[in-house]
Amino acid sequence: MREFDTISAISTAIGEGGIAIIRVSGDRALDIVSKIFRAKNGKDIKDMKTYTMRYGHIIDIDTKEPIDEVIISFMKGPRSYTAEDVVEINCHGGVTSTNKVLEMTIKAGARLAEPGEFTKRAFLNGRIDLSQAEAVMDLISAKTDLAMKSALMQSNGSLSKEIGRLNEYLLNVLALIEYAVDFTEDEEEIDPSIPPRVSESLEEALNNINRLMKNADEGRIIRDGLSLAIVGKPNVGKSSLLNVLLREKRAIVTDIAGTTRDVIEEYINLDGIPVKIIDTAGIRETEDIVERIGVEKSKEKIEEADLVLLVLDSSRELDNEDNEIIEAVRNKKSILLLNKIDLENKIDLSLLENFEHKIKISAKEDLGIDKLKEEIKDMFFNGAIDSESLVISNSRHKQALIRAKENCEKAIESVKNNEYLDLVSIYVTAALKALGEITGTELEEDLVNKIFKEFCCGK
Numbered sequence: 001m002r003e004f005d006t007i008s009a010i011s012t013a014i015g016e017g018g019i020a021i022i023r024v025s026g027d028r029a030l031d032i033v034s035k036i037f038r039a040k041n042g043k044d045i046k047d048m049k050t051y052t053m054r055y056g057h058i059i060d061i062d063t064k065e066p067i068d069e070v071i072i073s074f075m076k077g078p079r080s081y082t083a084e085d086v087v088e089i090n091c092h093g094g095v096t097s098t099n100k101v102l103e104m105t106i107k108a109g110a111r112l113a114e115p116g117e118f119t120k121r122a123f124l125n126g127r128i129d130l131s132q133a134e135a136v137m138d139l140i141s142a143k144t145d146l147a148m149k150s151a152l153m154q155s156n157g158s159l160s161k162e163i164g165r166l167n168e169y170l171l172n173v174l175a176l177i178e179y180a181v182d183f184t185e186d187e188e189e190i191d192p193s194i195p196p197r198v199s200e201s202l203e204e205a206l207n208n209i210n211r212l213m214k215n216a217d218e219g220r221i222i223r224d225g226l227s228l229a230i231v232g233k234p235n236v237g238k239s240s241l242l243n244v245l246l247r248e249k250r251a252i253v254t255d256i257a258g259t260t261r262d263v264i265e266e267y268i269n270l271d272g273i274p275v276k277i278i279d280t281a282g283i284r285e286t287e288d289i290v291e292r293i294g295v296e297k298s299k300e301k302i303e304e305a306d307l308v309l310l311v312l313d314s315s316r317e318l319d320n321e322d323n324e325i326i327e328a329v330r331n332k333k334s335i336l337l338l339n340k341i342d343l344e345n346k347i348d349l350s351l352l353e354n355f356e357h358k359i360k361i362s363a364k365e366d367l368g369i370d371k372l373k374e375e376i377k378d379m380f381f382n383g384a385i386d387s388e389s390l391v392i393s394n395s396r397h398k399q400a401l402i403r404a405k406e407n408c409e410k411a412i413e414s415v416k417n418n419e420y421l422d423l424v425s426i427y428v429t430a431a432l433k434a435l436g437e438i439t440g441t442e443l444e445e446d447l448v449n450k451i452f453k454e455f456c457c458g459k
Helices: 029-034 095-107 119-123 130-141 145-155 158-182 194-215 216-224 240-246 289-305 321-328 369-381 393-416 421-439 444-454
Strands: 007-010 017-025 037-039 053-057 066-075 086-093 226-231 264-270 273-279 307-313 336-340 359-360
Touching: 007 119, 007 194, 007 321, 017 029, 017 095, 017 119, 017 273, 029 086, 029 359, 037 066, 037 421, 066 095, 086 095, 086 273, 119 444, 130 289, 130 307, 145 158, 145 194, 145 216, 158 336, 158 393, 158 421, 194 421, 216 336, 216 393, 226 289, 226 321, 226 369, 240 264, 240 273, 240 336, 264 336, 264 369, 307 369, 321 421, 336 369, 359 369, 393 421
Parallel strands: 226 273, 226 307, 307 336, 336 359
Antiparallel strands: 007 017, 017 086, 037 053, 053 066, 066 086, 264 273
């Protein structure tokens, strides 16, 4: 375990609540808290046993006046979250009282923790690897049960085990190459059994990498959510569609064109998939400055979206505004929605044959909405999501796996071409380095710091 100073931070959300927790971690955790804590039983907390709690008061270190009624818990390292001595102060959850207790820990000798520093210490002290550390933040930010399950599997070491298995295959390759090089005389032929064994281990590694990467795009969506933009000209039913998807009246619906002047963003849970729905301002030429800004923002959201829902009013013939929007989304993954099917159809469907995905709906009457939801799931998940399997949800992990895959493929190609085994070992070493970036064994300190800075201070 590394030597660090003792840090302190509020580990619960800031605001009013029944309970707040101030976490203190480091070799001097008990000593620091003992300066500001008075136990109800009058005993010194320095003799506390690990995994026990004490009731008492936090006092002002200067005036000795009580600040708050608290319960403290003690976890002795290395069997704690950070693998250091940890004291958690359970106080009342008010902004003023919580900050006052935190202030006392600082006055008593602790340092205010940096963002993610508790988890960073857990990583640096070897209790968890980097992939498990990142999963902690994913657990906190999970918007659905599926996202939470995915993060929990990763935090429990499922990804680490897979990376460990890949490392074994590649280390076996390096061992075979080293044996072949060290025990072969200059003019001797390499043992003919070595290349096939090298190739076999590389193929196993490659197959496992491909298996991990198979659902990487879906994993990103499970983690970050699917960005879905509703576009169309004014008054085709975009806001009505948003409201029916949300099952609440979030957007104003009128017959007046240009009612929605800004972008509205909301989340829904689509069978475990967090979907960010973006209701855009109607795209059209306008002299209204505010509406024009909304139109420009709408165009930006179209570019950013994973999926575009193009809404057309089926009760009216296509006009130039419709055609311009159709052209704007032509190269985007999209679903064409023919809205207002409760009215007489006046659209020439032959003009819309280029759209692979077309659904007839009535947002007003809630018709075709279930079919739309199924279509969205099918487009991204082939109609099935296995919540029990490990999913690569972090883009950093995906990029590392891509580099590992590329180097494994180069190594296999080199073996097939009967190239020197030393060259093969260069590719294998590069693949191992890429895999090490996932668990943190091969990662630059600056990038490690950047990752943990995205955490909240209390984690």
